[in-house]
Amino acid sequence: MTDTACRNIGCPTPAEPGTSWCIAHHIQHWERVDADLRERFAARMVENITTNASGCWLYGGKRNPVTGYAAPLHTGRRTSGHRWMTWYLKGELKPGYQLHHVCGGVDEQDTRHCVRPAHLVQVLPGDHRELTRLRAEMIEAAEPGARFYQTSVGETGRTVAFARAHELPRHEVDYLDVELSTESELVAQWRLVIPARLETV
Known part of the structure; x- marks a missing residue:
């Protein structure tokens, strides 16, 4: 698919897939919108x-027909829902980086419409393609109902407050402690992919 110019x-x-602007100009637009x-x-x-069951925030509205990502209408423009929520709640999107979903769940293996910032990591485009390939292979080989999780990404106070205010789940249920468990334990129990170059924010 040919890239469309911003x-x-x-x-x-x-431009971002399915939109007319690159992420930097999307952010400029978001920043001009009144806080209220x-x-x-x-x-x-x-x-x-x-x-x-994995604590995903699955957006049930309009999705991008090409990518499957959440595509809500924001002040008259289709925007990238998972990018917007990450910018809104965590306050940072690194230039040149893409957001990769590290989540999955029981009977919900395709979670590209998840907009929970804790389930997203910022990675370089080449790493994103590799992670997406690995994930596709993992899903194809897994039995129904398998859970996927690739890393532990902390939530900021603003995200926690937002989740509480809107009665959204704050923590995943029954997850192993990713920081304390060995990679072999995680892969055996959760079918994890933990690439060495995975960068968290």
């Missing part, structure tokens, strides 16, 4: 969210 005149960065409108948009997002 709609912002003179910008050499390709951001909060109202977040509340609207939550109205469409369901959860699963």
Whole structure:
């Protein structure tokens, strides 16, 4: 698939899949929106969210037909739901990096529409492609109902407060302590992929 140029005149960065702007110009747009409108948009997002046994925040509204990611309408434009929530709750998206989903769950192996920041890590595009390939192989080889989790990503105070305010699950259920368990234990019990270059924020 050919990359579409960012709609912002003179910008050499390709647009996000299914949108007209690169992520940097999406962020510029988000930052110009009044804080009260951001909060109202977040509340609207939550109205469409369901959860699963892995604690995913699964967006039930419009999804990008190409990528499967959440694609809510934000001030008249389709935006990237998982990127927006990460920016809104964690306050950072690194230039040149992409967000990779590290989640999955019982009977819900495709979680590209999860918008929970703790289930996303920022990785370089090459690493993202490799992680996506590994995940696809893992899903194909797994039995029904398998759970997937690739790393432990902490949640900020703002994300925890948001989850409490909207009665969303704060912690995953029955997860092993990723920091204390050995990789072999994790792979055996949770079918994990823990690549050496995986970068968390």
